Amino acid sequence: MNRKEFIQKTSLGVGSLFFFNPTSVFANSFSEDENSVDKPIVIIGSGYGGAVAALRLCEAGKKVCLLEMGLNWEKSGEKFSPMINPGKSAAWLKKQTIAPFMNIFPVKPYTGALDRLDFEHIKIWVGRGVGGGSLVNGGMAVLPKKDYFKEIFPQLDADIFYTKYFPLAQKELEVNTPREEFLKTCSFYKFNKVGEEQAHQAGFKTMRVPNVYDFDYMEQEYEEKVPRSALAGEVIYGNNFGKKSLDKTYLKKALATGDLEILDLHVVKDFVLNNDNTYTLNVNQIDTQGVPQKQFKINCKKLILAAGTMGSLELLLRSQHINKLPLDKEIGQNWGNNGNFMTGRNWVNAFSGGTGFQQSTIPVGGIDNWEDPKHSFFAEIAPLPMGMNVATSLYLMINKVDKPGEVSFNPETNYLNLNWDLSNTEKMKQNAKYFLRTMNNANGGTRSHMLFHNGFGHDICYYPLGGIVLKKATNAFGKLNLHENLFVIDGSLIPASTGVNPFLTITALAEYCMENLLMEKSFEV
Numbered sequence: 238m239n240r241k242e243f244i245q246k247t248s249l250g251v252g253s254l255f256f257f258n259p260t261s262v263f264a265n266s267f268s269e270d271e272n273s274v275d276k277p278i279v280i281i282g283s284g285y286g287g288a289v290a291a292l293r294l295c296e297a298g299k300k301v302c303l304l305e306m307g308l309n310w311e312k313s314g315e316k317f318s319p320m321i322n323p324g325k326s327a328a329w330l331k332k333q334t335i336a337p338f339m340n341i342f343p344v345k346p347y348t349g350a351l352d353r354l355d356f357e358h359i360k361i362w363v364g365r366g367v368g369g370g371s372l373v374n375g376g377m378a379v380l381p382k383k384d385y386f387k388e389i390f391p392q393l394d395a396d397i398f399y400t401k402y403f404p405l406a407q408k409e410l411e412v413n414t415p416r417e418e419f420l421k422t423c424s425f426y427k428f429n430k431v432g433e434e435q436a437h438q439a440g441f442k443t444m445r446v447p448n449v450y451d452f453d454y455m456e457q458e459y460e461e462k463v464p465r466s467a468l469a470g471e472v473i474y475g476n477n478f479g480k481k482s483l484d485k486t487y488l489k490k491a492l493a494t495g496d497l498e499i500l501d502l503h504v505v506k507d508f509v510l511n512n513d514n515t516y517t518l519n520v521n522q523i524d525t526q527g528v529p530q531k532q533f534k535i536n537c538k539k540l541i542l543a544a545g546t547m548g549s550l551e552l553l554l555r556s557q558h559i560n561k562l563p564l565d566k567e568i569g570q571n572w573g574n575n576g577n578f579m580t581g582r583n584w585v586n587a588f589s590g591g592t593g594f595q596q597s598t599i600p601v602g603g604i605d606n607w608e609d610p611k612h613s614f615f616a617e618i619a620p621l622p623m624g625m626n627v628a629t630s631l632y633l634m635i636n637k638v639d640k641p642g643e644v645s646f647n648p649e650t651n652y653l654n655l656n657w658d659l660s661n662t663e664k665m666k667q668n669a670k671y672f673l674r675t676m677n678n679a680n681g682g683t684r685s686h687m688l689f690h691n692g693f694g695h696d697i698c699y700y701p702l703g704g705i706v707l708k709k710a711t712n713a714f715g716k717l718n719l720h721e722n723l724f725v726i727d728g729s730l731i732p733a734s735t736g737v738n739p740f741l742t743i744t745a746l747a748e749y750c751m752e753n754l755l756m757e758k759s760f761e762v
Contacts, residue, residue, distance in 0.1 A: 273534035276302040277762040279518065280541040281505050281552065284369025285740050286727035287543030288487035289747035292409075295494040297755055299762075302498045302535070304518075307365030308348045308525065309501040310372070310475065311484050317350065317372075317475025320598070321624050326350040326474040329365045330527045336473060337362070337579065337697055338688060339623060348502065348525045350475045354547055356655045359574065361698045362473075363545055367501055370545065370740065371482040372475050374699070375600050376449040377617060378412040379737035382607055385637075386742075389732055392708050398745055406744035407447070411481040414445060415452040415601055423459055425468050427593030429602045431586050432618035432630055439679035442605045446617070449486075450599045454479040470622045472598035507556040508540070510563065514721050516540045538762045539722045543747075546572075546701040546729040551653055553705070553717075554646035565718035567710035569644040572655070572703040573733025576614070576636030578665040579694025580673060581621075581685030584628055591627035596620040604632070604672075607736060612671045613637060615737050629685055633699070634672065636665045638733035644704050662695040669693055700739050705729035707746070715750040716759065724759070726750055 278294060280287045283305040294301050310317065310326070318324030323342045328335045329352035334342040336351075350372045354361040364370035380403060387395045406412075420426050433443045450467055457463045458479065466478040476482070491497040502525070508518045515538050522531040542549040550569065556562040585592055597620060604616040619631040642657035673684050673692070684692035705711065707730040710718055715730060717723045728743045730750075735742045754760065 272532075273517075273536055275536045276300075277537065278302065278539045278541070278760060279304060279516075279535060279537040280543055281518075282369060282542070282544035282548060282727065283367050283483065283488060283499065284364065284371065284543060284545055284727060285483065285743045286747040287369065287541070288371075288483040288491070289409075289744060290541050290543060290724075290726045290751055291497050292487045292491040293748075293751040293755060294760060295491045295496040297760070298496065299760055300496050300498075301491075302500065302537075304503045304505055304520070304535075305367050305369075305499060305501045306504045306523075307350070307367065307369075307501065309367040309484075309499060310350065311367070312501070317471055317477050319470035320473065320622055321470050323474060325525075328352070335362075337694070346526060348523070348527060351473055356653075356657065358658045358661075359655065359696045359698050361547060361574075361701050363547065363701075366475075367488065367499060368483040371449075371484075373473050374738075374740065375472060375598070375617075375619075376480055377600055377603075377738040378407065378410060378447045378449055378741045379603070379615075381735045381737050381742055385607070385736045389735070390707070392713070393749075398749065402745040402748045403741065405748050406741055410449050410486055410741070410744060411451070412447045412449055412741075413452055414447045415455070417445075419452070419456055419459075420601060423597070424593065425459070425595050425597040426601065427590070428596050428620055428630065429600070429618050431592050432604075432632075433602050435585070435630070435676060435680040436604045436618075439675045441675070443618075444603050444605045446601055446603045448599055448601065449481040450476070451479050451481060455597070455599070467597050467599045468595070470598060470624070472622070476598075505544075505552060507552065507559050508562070509556070509560045510720070510723075511536075516723065539724070539760050541724045541726055542705075543725075543727045545727055546704055547653065549725055549727055549729050550644050550704045554644070554653065555651065558646050558648055563719045565710050567706065567718070569704050570641070571706045571709070571732040572642045572644050572657070572701070573638035574657075574662075574698040575700035575702050575739055576634070576638050576665060576734045576736070577698045577700060578634040578636060578662065578669050579632070579689055579697045580634060580669045580692055581629055581631045581688045582673060582676060582682045583685045583687070584682045585630045585680070587628040587682075592621075592630055594624065594627045596622040598622045603737075606672070612668045614665075614668045614672070616672065617738070629688070630682075631685075631688070632672070634665065634669055635737055636668055636734070637736065639664045641703065641733045659695060666693055666695060700728070700735075702728045702731045702735070702739060703733045706732045714753040714757070714759075716754070724750075724754065
């Protein structure tokens with residue numbers, strides 16, 4: 238099921254019921270007493286921004302209702318599935334897997350942990366479930382270059398971020414680093430060892446990358462003392478063990494206060510600004526097959542959008558179209574793919590064992606070429622944990638976004654338009670060509686023609702950012718322009734790219750915003 242089909246399905250089977258405004262016959266066809274509830278503070282989305290907001294509000298004694306369209310996997314008792322044996326968690330309401338490659342597996346439609354949003358020139362992967370993207374990412378907690386952080390956020394005090402907010406995020410996310418001796422002896426990290434050695438041979442610098450996966454647990458996995466997860470092919474469909482996703486860190490602590498209510502399988506379709514500056518949300522509660530079970534309203538005094546870049550933009554722009562929600566002209570501007578560009582190499586170390594038949598799903602290494610003024614990039618040395626193809630190296634490159642895109646709303650599809658094409662990724666492709674040519678000239682090998690588009694994955698995006706940029710579409714702390722009680726706390730605050738995997742930056746930025754909003758008493762209700 239694609240995004241448009243899901244929107245149609247969750248309209249209770251009658252299109253006019255979904256595309257309504259608050260003065261329509263449908264809006265008045267039920268009793269407000271029976272079909273609406275009041276909540277003082279509502280957060281939409283349980284990813285990094287929403288999890289931080291929930292914890293800090295609950296610690297301040299605020300009652301918080303968090304709405305998540307995906308499943309609460311831990312509470313459900315369902316298990317995450319490995320890449321080579323996809324199950325319920327593999328895809329959000331689709332009949333076939335949607336990984337970046339090898340989509341040969343049929344699945345039964347279920348509210349899975351991984352979703353893909355398909356636009357004309359780009360595909361965007363997002364997490365669904367309590368914990369958001371933390372459920373399905375590789376866990377790389379990379380600190381951005383300080384100079385680049387200053388470049389994308391000139392209005393922020395970088396010193397405070399690097400001495401306070403980044404360390405706080407690292408602590409709360411339980412970031413750790415593997416032992417070098419373990420990486421040398423662990424056969425599941427041959428792909429990384431080969432990747433680093435060949436990068437050095439080509440003259441590139443490498444770096445060890447911290448992660449939120451518990452490497453002490455992984456060492457026990459390797460010794461087969463505990464159930465395997467990262468060493469059993471689990472990652473983009475969720476990890477059953479080892480990974481410190483948000484449901485095990487921020488959200489767990491927030492729930493422990495007794496002030497957080499999490500409602501999973503609750504899809505917010507749009508919302509209305511009321512005359513008293515409160516908000517009314519139009520919500521569908523669905524089952525695990527995506528079938529609407531209940532449609533109702535939630536009234537709240539304070540609203541936080543933390544639905545991820547695409548989710549928050551969708552809610553704002555649809556609400557503007559349907560309900561005349563006032564929006565600043567900056568909404569939708571400075572969107573980017575975090576410079577994501579996938580590529581790979583074949584015949585890597587082919588005559589001495591390749592890159593390893595068994596591969597851990599958790600990356601631990603990166604190639605740092607950020608200081609090169611002509612070809613500036615960071616490249617994750619990525620695993621290919623499919624139990625096959627032992628002579629391929631896979632790389633997720635992260636670049637600057639020299640030409641940001643724009644997001645708007647299409648009334649005909651009732652969904653987003655994304656102004657983004659090959660011209661937006663041309664510089665990224667040039668960096669990829671330079672990188673592959675340099676690696677292959679130094680080590681042998683060929684471009685991985687069977688992966689992506691003849692070796693160049695310009696249309697793969699794991700980290701959409703921007704569109705509601707801090708201090709352009711919002712004030713200095715995420716309060717939306719033209720609104721008193723509406724806040725955005727997620728990756729949409731970041732213009733286009735962070736230069737590295739962004740969730741550590743999103744978490745630190747959320748900590749900064751929430752601390753200041755609470756000091757300003759923005760959540761007094």
